[in-house]
Amino acid sequence: RSTAEIFGVPIDKVTLEKAFNNFKMFMTDDKLSIITTPNTEIVMMANKDKELLEVLKNSNMNIPDGIGLIYASKIHNLEIPERVTGVDFMRKILEYCNDINGSIFILGGKPGVAQKACENIKKRFKNIEIKGFEHGYFNSEEEQIIIEKINKANPDVLFVALGAPRQEKWIYKNRKRLNVKVAIGVGGSVDIWAG
Numbered sequence: 001r002s003t004a005e006i007f008g009v010p011i012d013k014v015t016l017e018k019a020f021n022n023f024k025m026f027m028t029d030d031k032l033s034i035i036t037t038p039n040t041e042i043v044m045m046a047n048k049d050k051e052l053l054e055v056l057k058n059s060n061m062n063i064p065d066g067i068g069l070i071y072a073s074k075i076h077n078l079e080i081p082e083r084v085t086g087v088d089f090m091r092k093i094l095e096y097c098n099d100i101n102g103s104i105f106i107l108g109g110k111p112g113v114a115q116k117a118c119e120n121i122k123k124r125f126k127n128i129e130i131k132g133f134e135h136g137y138f139n140s141e142e143e144q145i146i147i148e149k150i151n152k153a154n155p156d157v158l159f160v161a162l163g164a165p166r167q168e169k170w171i172y173k174n175r176k177r178l179n180v181k182v183a184i185g186v187g188g189s190v191d192i193w194a195g
């Protein structure tokens with residue numbers, strides 16, 4: 001793994017293709033892999049938020065989702081090859097899941113949004129198995145039930161859209177309880193799929 005440090009946050013020096021190869025490797029691993037999609041705002045936030053910094057330091061890949069990170073890389077010669085957006089990366093993951101008959105679960109967004117996103121994804125990618133969805137406005141009691149639901153479904157990929165940095169912290173906090181191969185914070189991408 002090759003990373004560039006920006007304000008102490010390791011950003012993976014990946015192209016979309018390289019990030020995708022890493023993802024495929026994570027899919028062969030038994031334990032959970034965490035992927036985040038930080039932009040400049042998140043990196044600046046982590047500079048002041050120790051918990052967020054710990055999350056980003058302990059994730060398996062932080063893709064450079066933000067043009068500001070690419071500018072910083074150019075100025076400081078950090079060799080981040082290109083911007084890799086969460087939207088593009090999510091589409092790559094969905095294409096892959098379609099190819100291998102993989103399964104997904106979407107957590108987050110306003111009530112109805114994750115469901116609509118799943119319906120649109122299923123229309124576009126017929127071979128993907130939708131294992132479930134939940135909206136992102138839940139209390140701690142409901143959280144327990146949601147985690148049980150995710151684990152019972154046991155999807156390959158869990159997309160989490162609770163807004164940054166809540167989604168990253170949520171995945172990290174629950175990393176030992178989540179029975180999925182890859183969990184990725186995707187923020188607004190789920191809204192885009194919902195249309």
Ligand code: UDP
Nearest residue numbers: 108109110136137161162163164187188191
């Ligand atoms: N969201 C959620 N629960 C929350 C806060 C946000 O499910 O408690 C969802 C929100 O509905 C939206 C997504 O997270 O679909 C991204 O939220 P936001 O635009 O606030 O975050 P950003 O895209 O700036 O990270």
